Amino acid sequence: MTVELEKKNKIQLIVLTDYAYINGGASQVALSSLNYLADSGVDVRLVAAVGPIDASINRDKVLVTCFEGVDLLGDALRFRSAVNGLWNYKHKRNxxxxxxxxxxxxxxxHIHTWVKSLSSSVIKACIDHGFKVVLTLHDYFLVCPNGGLYNYPKGEHCTVPPMSLSCLSTNCDSRSYAHKLWRYTRQLIQENIAHIPNEVKNYICVSSYSEALVSPYLPEGANVFRIPNPITIKKLPNLPPSLSSSFIYVGRFSPEKGATLFAQAADALKISATFVGLGSEEDRIRTLCPSAKFLGWLDSNGVLGAVKSSRALIFPSICHETQGLTVAESAALGIPAIVSDGCAARELIVDGVTGLLFKSGDLVDLIDKIKMLDENPSFADELGGNAYVKYWGSPSSLEKHVASLLFCYENIIYGSS
Structure with missing residues (x-):
C-alpha cells in the first residue's frame, strides 16, 4: 500500500474545544484521549481557541493549533465579548x-465545547464544508440557553420547554435576566443560522440520564453514542471506609451543587466534614458548618487522596449534571457515595448495595442517610466493598474510552451515507 493510499484510508480527526489546556471536566476529557488516539493510528489534530497548550499533549504525535484567543470572561472589551459570543467570525475563518x-x-x-470562545460559527463552518461532525454533550447548551435545564434563581430543575415563549419570559439565569436574553439570542443564532442541532447527526452522551433529557430535541435519525467519561485511577487494594469518620464533598461551591445542604446536615449531626473546592458559597458553608475542614482546590491526586481518607463521598447536586465523575472515582477507591436522586450521578449507584440515594434537596433525608453510615461503620465497609467490585468489574478506563471513540468515528465515516 502506498503512503498516499494509507493516508487516504487513515482516519483524520480534528478535536475542537474552547481551551487547549485542562481547566475542568470537559477539557480533561477532550485532551486526555489525544495521545492514545494518535497511538491507535488516528491522524489527530487539536484546534482550540484559548491557550496555553497543555503540557500533557505529545506534540510529536498530535498536531495542535491554538487561535490564541480569549474566552468571553477574559475579554476586557465587554461589547466585543458579547458579539463574539454570539458569532465569532475570526474563529470561523481560521x-x-x-x-x-x-x-x-x-x-x-469531534466538538467538545464551543460556548466559551469558539461560538457555533465553527460548527457551521464544518457543516458548510461537508464534514462529518460529532458533538460530545458535556452539558445542555445544545438545547438550553443557560446550559443546565435549570432555574438558578429558584434553585430547581426547569420544566419550561427550552426556547419556547415561556422560556424567553423566564428569568432562569444565574446572573440576570438581561444575560438570559443574550443567551437566548445566542441560542436563536445557533439554531437558525448554524442550524444546530438539526444539521448535526452524531452525538455522544455520557449517561442515559443526560441522553433522555436531550433526545427529544435531536433531529430525526440522529446517531447517539453512549460513551461515559473516562477516569484515570490505578487499581489499588481498597481500605475499609470505616478507618475514617470524615465525610467529604468535592466540587464547586455554588448553589446548584448543594454543598450548603451537606454543611447543614454535617452540623446537625456534629460529624467530621471535609470540603474540597472553591466557589461563591464558601463563606456560607463556613457559617453553616464552623467545624468543617476546607482543603481548597486540589489537583487530581490530591482529590483522590482526600476521598480515599473518608467514610463516604457526599454528592448533593440539585442540578441535573451529565454524569458525576467523582462518584465513579469514589467507587474505584472503595469509598461509598451518598447521591442526590435528582441528578445523573444516581445511575452510578445501586441504592443500598454500592451506595445510598437521598431525595434531592431534602435535608432530613440526607441527614438520615449520613447517619446510617456514621453510626454503622460496617455498613459503610459493605457498600464501599461492593462499589469497588462493581467498578473494577467494568472500569471506565481511558483505554476503554478510546476504543469506544474509535468505534464511534469508524461508524460515522464508514457506517453512514
Missing part, C-alpha cells in the same frame, strides 16, 4: 483555512 487541508471523506470533527 477553522475554514484548516479544513482546506482535510478531506470530508475520511475526516471527523
Amino acid at each position: 477553522l475554514e483555512l484548516i479544513l482546506k487541508e482535510y478531506s470530508p471523506v475520511n475526516s471527523v470533527i
Whole structure:
C-alpha cells in the first residue's frame, strides 16, 4: 500500500474545544484521549481557541493549533465579548483555512465545547464544508440557553420547554435576566443560522440520564453514542471506609451543587466534614458548618487522596449534571457515595448495595442517610466493598474510552451515507 493510499484510508480527526489546556471536566476529557488516539493510528489534530497548550499533549504525535484567543470572561472589551459570543467570525475563518487541508471523506470533527470562545460559527463552518461532525454533550447548551435545564434563581430543575415563549419570559439565569436574553439570542443564532442541532447527526452522551433529557430535541435519525467519561485511577487494594469518620464533598461551591445542604446536615449531626473546592458559597458553608475542614482546590491526586481518607463521598447536586465523575472515582477507591436522586450521578449507584440515594434537596433525608453510615461503620465497609467490585468489574478506563471513540468515528465515516 502506498503512503498516499494509507493516508487516504487513515482516519483524520480534528478535536475542537474552547481551551487547549485542562481547566475542568470537559477539557480533561477532550485532551486526555489525544495521545492514545494518535497511538491507535488516528491522524489527530487539536484546534482550540484559548491557550496555553497543555503540557500533557505529545506534540510529536498530535498536531495542535491554538487561535490564541480569549474566552468571553477574559475579554476586557465587554461589547466585543458579547458579539463574539454570539458569532465569532475570526474563529470561523481560521477553522475554514484548516479544513482546506482535510478531506470530508475520511475526516471527523469531534466538538467538545464551543460556548466559551469558539461560538457555533465553527460548527457551521464544518457543516458548510461537508464534514462529518460529532458533538460530545458535556452539558445542555445544545438545547438550553443557560446550559443546565435549570432555574438558578429558584434553585430547581426547569420544566419550561427550552426556547419556547415561556422560556424567553423566564428569568432562569444565574446572573440576570438581561444575560438570559443574550443567551437566548445566542441560542436563536445557533439554531437558525448554524442550524444546530438539526444539521448535526452524531452525538455522544455520557449517561442515559443526560441522553433522555436531550433526545427529544435531536433531529430525526440522529446517531447517539453512549460513551461515559473516562477516569484515570490505578487499581489499588481498597481500605475499609470505616478507618475514617470524615465525610467529604468535592466540587464547586455554588448553589446548584448543594454543598450548603451537606454543611447543614454535617452540623446537625456534629460529624467530621471535609470540603474540597472553591466557589461563591464558601463563606456560607463556613457559617453553616464552623467545624468543617476546607482543603481548597486540589489537583487530581490530591482529590483522590482526600476521598480515599473518608467514610463516604457526599454528592448533593440539585442540578441535573451529565454524569458525576467523582462518584465513579469514589467507587474505584472503595469509598461509598451518598447521591442526590435528582441528578445523573444516581445511575452510578445501586441504592443500598454500592451506595445510598437521598431525595434531592431534602435535608432530613440526607441527614438520615449520613447517619446510617456514621453510626454503622460496617455498613459503610459493605457498600464501599461492593462499589469497588462493581467498578473494577467494568472500569471506565481511558483505554476503554478510546476504543469506544474509535468505534464511534469508524461508524460515522464508514457506517453512514
